[in-house]
Amino acid sequence: MINAKVKPSKQKNKTNNNSFLGRWQRQISYAWHNVFNYFYQNIFASLLTILVIAISITLPTIGYLLLKNANQAAEQWYPTPNLTVYINKTLDSEQTNDLIDKFKTIAEVENVTYLSREDTREEFKTWSGFDDALDLLDENPLPAVAIVFPIEEAKSTDKLHDLQTQLKKIAGVDDVQLDDSWFTRLTALTNMVKSIVWTISIFMVIAVSLVIGNSIRLNIFARRQTIIVMQLIGATEGFILRPFLYNGIFTGLISAVLALILSKVFILQIDSTMLHVSDVFGTMININGLSWEESLLIVLFSMIIGWFSAFIATKKYLNKTVIAS
Structure with missing residues (x-):
């Protein structure tokens, strides 16, 4: 009777493992295992890539913080027109x-x-x-x-x-x-800083995309034989794409978190300088960092860039492979 009870349980587990949800979980687990395995095997190169991306994200973030605090200081120093x-x-x-x-x-x-x-x-x-x-x-x-x-x-x-x-x-x-002389000058200065911040942000987004795309291409080149074997045994394109897409998301996530830390260090660094400026102007100037919503937006945007860059790089390689075959 004991055996009779055990056998249906095994059959049930086997059925669950072969279900859509079970297959999907195994594929997700396999993809993330490949991401972390590649990261540990190439940890030095991966950290350098993450550092470069983090600095690229930090630059426009600092520009945004300067613009944000400049507007707040202007509202504090100057009355409403x-x-x-x-x-x-x-x-x-x-x-x-x-x-x-x-x-x-x-x-x-x-x-x-x-x-x-x-x-x-x-x-x-x-x-x-x-x-x-x-x-x-x-x-x-x-x-x-x-x-x-x-x-x-x-x-x-x-x-x-x-x-x-x-x-x-x-x-x-x-x-x-x-x-309105002060108001006109302030508006012109704010618009100039805003244009500079947007220009830097666009260039930094392009730089981040290129860096992540190049990192994914190196990953593809290192695993090209594995990809060929997977294609020969009938692996779907989505199954091959998934580890590289997750790698792009993972790189964007870690880089964004590091960029937020660097931005916080920047705020702490200039906070002491602003205390001296406050004494000169006779008013209290508070330097505000990123809010939770702004931080979350930066993280999500970086992850999207990572996913999109990985998708373009991997898709381009797979298309070349199909054409060559």
């Missing part, structure tokens, strides 16, 4: 309120802060230091002021100037001042 509207002194309080309401109806305006003539007088006395001179005057020479804050979509230089022209045409407005 706004327009200062000088209201005619002949308007009474009701007319002034109607004028402020008219400003708020403009689509490009997000908020309006109103300063009465008394408010502007007090602010001028506080910031200029000429409070005694103003007290000698019989009449307040300063007009009422409305500070107009544009919406986010209207903060470009062209749209700010268009809004300035639109406000000047409103009756009761004497003048509109827009101090």
